[in-house]
Amino acid sequence: DAGVIQSPRHEVTEMGQEVTLRCKPISGHDYLFWYRQTMMRGLELLIYFNNNVPIDDSGMPEDRFSAKMPNASFSTLKIQPSEPRDSAVYFCASSLGGFNEQYFGPGTRLTVT
């Protein structure tokens, strides 16, 4: 298996633009997690899905953030409109069976100017 795949790896956009981050979890995993990592706040869980259903989105910072998982092999995290304070590395992770060993993707480094 190729592991968790994220795209793009780097994204530079201007404030106000829509940003879409993509994730392909490991085949067979039933949990998918979206995290954000910054120097100031560390690694924060934004939202997680179980069997494609959003379970807890309490970590999503604002209504500008939304996430979907239309099928077991694809998820998106969208920011609309983007702001400079959204600049961070966004990680997707997947696991089998819940909050145990999570497999992280390489991350998307987002810069909003």
Place this chain on the structure above:
Amino acid sequence: SQQGEEDPQALSIQEGENATMNCSYKTSINNLQWYRQNSGRGLVHLILIRSNEREKHSGRLRVTLDTSKKSSSLLITASRAADTASYFCATVTSYDKVIFGPGTSLSVIP
């Protein structure tokens, strides 16, 4: 302090020495996990210890958990330059919240 707070923030040792990192947390947990992150990469799972376990080993890694003190330690024995990375503890609470600490930056000098 936060749930899942590592100590020290940074550690520098010589190759071959042992490295010990500590993690403290506040609320009850189901399990505690340690992850490694190399610069610019995603996190890699190292080891998971459940709340009813006290010690686990994996290769050169040894993790202990003291639920009465709400603390855990990660010991890396016979360190190598390749162990240079940031190490994070993640606590999974009984209400299905996973919280990562700020991490310990380990430098192993060849």
